[in-house]
Amino acid sequence: MKKPIILTGDRTTGPLHLGHYAGSLRNRLRFQKDHEQFLLLADMQALTDNAHDPGKVRRNVIEVALDYLAVGIDPECTTICLQSHLPALAELSMLYLNFVSVARLERNPTIKDEIKARGFGRDIPAGFLCYPAAQAADITAFKATMVPVGEDQAPLIEQTNEIVRRINATAGKSILAEARAVIPKSGRLPGVDGKAKMSKSGGNAISLSASPDQIRAAVKAMYTDPGHLRVNDPGTVEGNVVFTYLDAFDEDQTELDRLKDHYRCGGLGDGTLKSRLEEILQELIAPIRERRQLLAQDLDHVLSVIQEGTERARERTEATKKEVTQGLGLFRL
Known part of the structure; x- marks a missing residue:
């Protein structure tokens, strides 16, 4: 039988911590043997609120990849890939933005909460506001039907499925599949201060490399x-x-x-x-x-894992983009 496809990943804004382990990494370890799993180093998403410091995003690509491998993610079972090197994701994002309104993006509970938490007011980076469409592109490009997320992220999966239904309705046939949110039983870990969620920037996290x-x-x-x-x-x-x-x-x-x-x-x-x-x-x-x-002593190996995984992911995402554009009847040269 064909293995279910899972897409998950992390923003490359800093090393991972216990909240990531409890919320997603444990599930990824459990899924990788019996599922086709893609793990996205989400550097483009990280730029939506870190465009002022692209060096931070770049540096943490390796840091997050180190954490993946250190906890036991097996690149033979899980494809680790770099978001910015998959052009089909950006092209599908642009396409999907034509199937969702600004009002719907602003109503998304996850986006509303994050805008409030970051104090953007009306000075919202366009890339941040449009993130639900970009995530829909990520999920559908890999044809993922399962997406491990925290409970607060479930509205993003709901909006992905809305876009999928609109694409399929416009094409007059089923091109893309809807995805299911996989929410961990343990829920979100609070920070050690008990005041907010554990976060890399909040100073209330225990990193996976803590002494x-x-x-x-x-x-x-x-x-x-x-x-x-x-x-x-x-x-x-x-x-x-x-x-x-x-x-x-x-x-x-x-x-x-x-x-x-x-x-x-x-x-x-x-x-x-x-x-x-x-x-x-x-x-x-x-x-x-x-x-x-030990892994940090052989960064060439870590880089090769990312490169090989990204090549495999590029083939998958380009094939999906072709299916979508042909299904919608876009002009072909």
């Missing part, structure tokens, strides 16, 4: 329950950052449930919880950090 001291300091600084002033005080589990991380990474569910009950009743200190979490994170990150250090 033992950095991990220890981050866990120590995590917010728990402000009302849990003494060990014997009953504590709140919901919204407690340490428990949120334990939910994401502690594989002993029976023991975790016992700790939650104990904390709610009182008699369990925050230090005990943080010690358990630190041990789990140290064990998780250590092998990733070590593999990354």
Whole structure:
């Protein structure tokens, strides 16, 4: 049977962190054996709000690729490719913009939230506003039917499917397939400060290359329950950052449930919880950090992985572009 096709990826704005691992990387590792998976180094998308610093975007292509390989992404199973070197994506983006209105782009909940978070007001970069059409181009160019995303990104997949339906209706036949959002059970990890999502720019993330001291300091600084002033005080589990991380990474569910009950009743200190979490994170990150250090010593290999994957991706995306333009009856020379 033909393997389901998955497209996923990351903006090349900085090294990846635990939020990426919990939200997408674990799923990618699980999917890569039984699915045809494409992993996009999204440098063009990164420019939508980093055009003032293209060097940052360029440098982080290698950084993100290092993280992919360090966590166990296998280039024999997963195609790692560079967005800016796939011209069909830009051409399909331009085409798709004719099938969506500015008002619809502005109504997209994901775009609205991101515009507010970045404080753009009405000074919105056009590339940022048009991102839903560009993502639709990315997804459909690979003919992906599964797209792992966070829950907050699901409206983008919905808008992709709207564009797909319009393209198919205009062509009078089914050229493109709709995609399904694959949302991780663990949800979005908060930052260690508990105030926002974990982010590369927010200073509240634990990177996948963090040192033992950095991990220890981050866990120590995590917010728990402000009302849990003494060990014997009953504590709140919901919204407690340490428990949120334990939910994401502690594989002993029976023991975790016992700790939650104990904390709610009182008699369990925050230090005990943080010690358990630190041990789990140290064990998780250590092998990733070590593999990354080894890979960084052979950047020619990392570059060859990107180059070979991009060549394979270029063939796939050019073929889709040809199908779409012919299906719509555009002029051919």
